Amino acid sequence: MSEVADLLPQHVPALRRYARALTGDAASADDLVQDCVERALTRAHLWRQPGNLRAWLFTIMHNLNANEKRRAASRPRLATIDEVPEPSRPSSQVERLMASETLAALKLLSLEHRQVLLLVALEGLQYAEVAEVLGVPVGTVMSRLSRARDRLMQLSGSERAAQPRSVT
Known part of the structure; x- marks a missing residue:
């Protein structure tokens, strides 16, 4: 490794030029x-001496860039924030109220x-991914999601609006 570490600095300017050409x-x-450089130093034992160190370094760089x-x-x-279009119309007061009710219910x-x-809903993860993140079985994710949706509807008042009102 010491030979690679000793010879490496003389190749850095050429590596920078090539990297600039690759990436722009x-x-x-x-x-x-x-x-x-990090890959070359940690894998110095793989360099075949008396091989061409410069070619080996360029190969490493090319492969890293391709990957x-x-x-x-x-x-x-x-x-970017500049590419995101503005909403076509501002939200109405009712929509803002519903959103704030939903956020308040979510906290409960x-x-x-x-x-x-x-x-699931905000980050868009699949059930299996959520199960992996939380360290629970997929069935548990599905059960919790169903209960969470039901409870959120109860808390946000959506269930009351969806149910027919009885006449007294």
């Missing part, structure tokens, strides 16, 4: 170089019910 961004290029591009392609693209749910409801 100075900050991303610096991150890529740092990842490459990152694959990961980025599989992730949804995040929109038990922690277990609130966790499941937020992970």
